[in-house]
Amino acid sequence: MSATMQGSAVGDLPPLDESLYRRRRRARGLREDVTSFWFLLPILAVFVVLFLVPLVQTAYFSFTDFNGYSMDMNWVGLDNYRKVFTDPSTLQGLGFTILYAIVVMVGVTVLAIPLAVILNRKFVGRDFVRSVFFFFSVPSLAIMGMVWKYIFSPMKTGVVNSVLAAFGLGPVPWLSNNSLAKFCVIFIAIWAQIGWHATLYLAFLQAIPADLYEQATVDGANRWQQFAHITLPQLMPGIVTSTFLLMSGGLKVYDLPFTMTKGGPGYSTYTVTQSIIQQGIGQSQYGIGSALAVLFFIATGIVVFLQMGISNLISRRFE
Amino acid sequence: MKFNKSVKVAIAAAAAAAMLVPLAACGSSNGADSGKITLSYLSWSNENDAKPYIEEFEKENPDIKIDFSYAPPTAEYIQTLQTRLVGNQAPDVFVITSENKADLIKNGYVMDLTGKSYTEKLSDANKEFLTKDGKLYGQSISSWAAGIAYNKDMLKQVGYTEFPKTWDEFLKLCKKLKDAGISPYIESIADGNDRIPDSFTGSILAKKGTDLTTLADGNTPGANELEGIKAWMKVYDEGYADRNAVGVSGDDAKTQFVNGQVAMYTTGAWDFDTFKQAGFDWGFAPIPAIDSEHEAYAQGSPSPGLAIYSKLTGDKLKAAEKFLEFQVSEWSLKKHSESGDAITVEGFSSDVDEHYKDVYENNVKTGKYFLITNFYNNPDVLGSTNTSEIQQLVQGAITPEQWAKNIDEKMASAQ
Numbered sequence: 001m002s003a004t005m006q007g008s009a010v011g012d013l014p015p016l017d018e019s020l021y022r023r024r025r026r027a028r029g030l031r032e033d034v035t036s037f038w039f040l041l042p043i044l045a046v047f048v049v050l051f052l053v054p055l056v057q058t059a060y061f062s063f064t065d066f067n068g069y070s071m072d073m074n075w076v077g078l079d080n081y082r083k084v085f086t087d088p089s090t091l092q093g094l095g096f097t098i099l100y101a102i103v104v105m106v107g108v109t110v111l112a113i114p115l116a117v118i119l120n121r122k123f124v125g126r127d128f129v130r131s132v133f134f135f136f137s138v139p140s141l142a143i144m145g146m147v148w149k150y151i152f153s154p155m156k157t158g159v160v161n162s163v164l165a166a167f168g169l170g171p172v173p174w175l176s177n178n179s180l181a182k183f184c185v186i187f188i189a190i191w192a193q194i195g196w197h198a199t200l201y202l203a204f205l206q207a208i209p210a211d212l213y214e215q216a217t218v219d220g221a222n223r224w225q226q227f228a229h230i231t232l233p234q235l236m237p238g239i240v241t242s243t244f245l246l247m248s249g250g251l252k253v254y255d256l257p258f259t260m261t262k263g264g265p266g267y268s269t270y271t272v273t274q275s276i277i278q279q280g281i282g283q284s285q286y287g288i289g290s291a292l293a294v295l296f297f298i299a300t301g302i303v304v305f306l307q308m309g310i311s312n313l314i315s316r317r318f319e
Numbered sequence: 320m321k322f323n324k325s326v327k328v329a330i331a332a333a334a335a336a337a338m339l340v341p342l343a344a345c346g347s348s349n350g351a352d353s354g355k356i357t358l359s360y361l362s363w364s365n366e367n368d369a370k371p372y373i374e375e376f377e378k379e380n381p382d383i384k385i386d387f388s389y390a391p392p393t394a395e396y397i398q399t400l401q402t403r404l405v406g407n408q409a410p411d412v413f414v415i416t417s418e419n420k421a422d423l424i425k426n427g428y429v430m431d432l433t434g435k436s437y438t439e440k441l442s443d444a445n446k447e448f449l450t451k452d453g454k455l456y457g458q459s460i461s462s463w464a465a466g467i468a469y470n471k472d473m474l475k476q477v478g479y480t481e482f483p484k485t486w487d488e489f490l491k492l493c494k495k496l497k498d499a500g501i502s503p504y505i506e507s508i509a510d511g512n513d514r515i516p517d518s519f520t521g522s523i524l525a526k527k528g529t530d531l532t533t534l535a536d537g538n539t540p541g542a543n544e545l546e547g548i549k550a551w552m553k554v555y556d557e558g559y560a561d562r563n564a565v566g567v568s569g570d571d572a573k574t575q576f577v578n579g580q581v582a583m584y585t586t587g588a589w590d591f592d593t594f595k596q597a598g599f600d601w602g603f604a605p606i607p608a609i610d611s612e613h614e615a616y617a618q619g620s621p622s623p624g625l626a627i628y629s630k631l632t633g634d635k636l637k638a639a640e641k642f643l644e645f646q647v648s649e650w651s652l653k654k655h656s657e658s659g660d661a662i663t664v665e666g667f668s669s670d671v672d673e674h675y676k677d678v679y680e681n682n683v684k685t686g687k688y689f690l691i692t693n694f695y696n697n698p699d700v701l702g703s704t705n706t707s708e709i710q711q712l713v714q715g716a717i718t719p720e721q722w723a724k725n726i727d728e729k730m731a732s733a734q
Contacts, residue, residue, distance in 0.1 A: 068401045069426045083732055089707065153571055154563040157580065175509070176566030176714070264509060265565040266711040282394050283699040284401070284422060285733065 062290035080291035093270040101250030107190040116201035133195035145259030178268035204238035361410035415457040416623035442663040444686030448621040457624030461660040464619030464682040473582040482604035493559035507569040511706030514618035519547030521616035521689025534694040541723030619688025
């Protein structure tokens with residue numbers, strides 16, 4: 001509302017009525033705030049009980065030697081944090097987790113956008129093809145991991161190695177070689193998530209006004225120019241959403257590497273979440289597990305905020 | 320749609336109440352039959368498996384009712400028990416095993432069962448497994464031991480009708496198989512099933528006369544197992560086993576063996592049904608001794624035992640002791656034996672599978688078996704670290720000495 005309009009509206013009222021009007025408006029705003037508070041109370045209670053309290057407890061446990069069996073715990077200061085930073089397995093897990101999150105985010109984004117563009121065109125059997133790609137993302141990654149473990153078996157009898165043998169090629173040590181095991185896990189993660197993210201992009205693509213393309217065609221823009229100057233900028237909100245989901249999901253990955261390789265060979269596909277679960281719960285080292293969780297919470301927050309900041313910068317560039 | 324303030328508050332209150340009602344429903348009900356003593360029992364066998372024993376016990380003891388609960392092994396069970404103990408909801412009787420025994424004993428949750436009538440006939444190895452500072456804290460009535468399954472036809476092809484007794488003889492057999500174009504041997508290293516080093520270490524420690532219950536004092540499993548590791552690694556260094564085993568799961572390895580793609584596979588009685596269904600001629604032999612100067616040991620362990628909550632008194636304690644007494648009754652042992660358990664209680668012999676008899680008689684009943692995670696502090700840390708380090712060892716990325724150093728450093732940091 002412009003200042004002029006406000007001035008004219010308020011100016012029509014007598015001075016006494018104006019202050020009464022403002023008091024009433026303030027009182028109504030307060031009543032609405034109180035009512036909103038009551039509506040928010042249940043979810044606020046759930047947030048405090050299930051998120052905030054455990055978070056504070058975790059931070060507290062990270063400075064103790066709590067072992068899960070006795071509440072008589074000792075304050076150990078930063079000892080758990082020191083152990084985390086000097087444990088080679090945890091550091092390797094951190095390395096693979098970051099690699100996984102970045103490569104999967106880039107891989108899925110780079111492949112899902114062209115796929116969405118193709119699925120947005122008219123062709124025979126389009127709905128069926130859309131369903132097929134979306135179907136890959138329906139089973140959980142844990143189930144995917146179990147199935148692909150057999151497909152990528154390093155033995156001669158593995159599914160992929162059998163196919164290679166049919167072409168006269170020798171077996172490839174898929175899950176028994178550190179680099180190949182990393183590749184396999186990341187490959188499956190990208191393959192399994194492309195369909196879902198392509199569907200997300202498809203929704204954004206369908207919201208782009210058709211007249212933009214018609215005008216571009218009249219102006220003589222080719223397909224690549226239309227993609228670079230219309231499709232991609234219009235997709236930026238979708239890219240921000242998709243990459244945010246991929247990055248946050250990638251950083252807390254557990255199910256796929258665990259079911260496929262259990263973090264091996266050695267620690268090559270070990271993840272931070274596996275380390276937290278293994279050390280914190282499996283090995284009753286709740287202090288170390290909590291320290292890891294606190295550090296990971298902070299690191300994830302920083303990475304996600306950085307990623308959102310970069311995405312917003314790029315978004316503004318295209319505005 | 321507009322609501323007045325009281326309607327809005329009522330809706331908010333109803334929403335809050337709706338979220339609380341399911342939580343309230345989680346509260347436990349105490350519906351014990353009147354006049355009966357209720358004994359809570361947390362098991363890691365599911366209800367179907369535990370039901371026959373509970374029904375028979377309740378039939379024999381009509382004044383006791385078992386309140387059964389279950390959590391699957393191992394991590395989920397341990398966490399469930401931990402939560403109940405810390406939350407003052409301790410079960411009266413529960414499972415004690417290698418992964419939780421040190422914590423349960425250290426924190427005083429389990430009762431000393433030394434000298435009780437229901438532990439008298441347990442084998443020494445089973446007692447040793449759950450003993451700390453001379454006190455027995457659990458009742459373990461059966462054990463398992465691994466061996467080597469072999470394809471009889473393949474061994475016959477290279478002139479073997481009897482399985483080798485020592486590791487050198489075993490390696491000679493491997494060489495003959497390899498020369499004949501047969502893949503000699505497979506292990507599922509992806510699942511951490513390197514079974515041979517434990518068997519060698521068991522025999523080495525036995526020859527030295529080491530008291531296994533003192534191993535946790537030094538807590539250096541790497542140094543203690545190094546000799547066994549070095550001997551075992553010959554099978555990879557000499558090319559008789561595929562180093563790709565680091566990516567091979569137990570199911571994968573079993574499939575290879577059953578399909579005739581490899582002559583020998585280290586496993587246990589749990590795979591016998593699959594072998595029988597496959598319909599080929601197979602045998603199962605004890606793991607060979609490290610050399611002729613040592614006895615043949617197996618990788619194996621006593622089964623988890625039952626423990627009594629240390630704070631039980633009065634009628635509940637009497638009921639709990641009756642339950643453990645029942646476990647070693649003829650009826651119970653026979654039932655366990657029929658379910659496939661290899662019983663190690665004195666005066667009782669399990670009717671085990673024909674293929675398993677040799678291992679049962681020579682390893683299980685005599686207590687000649689060893690499992691690395693059974694006698695050190697922080698067995699969970701040891702188990703998971705060993706799996707990862709063994710994989711690197713088999714890959715050739717580290718030496719046996721580095722393996723031992725990495726294991727012991729990890730154990731020291733977990734203390």
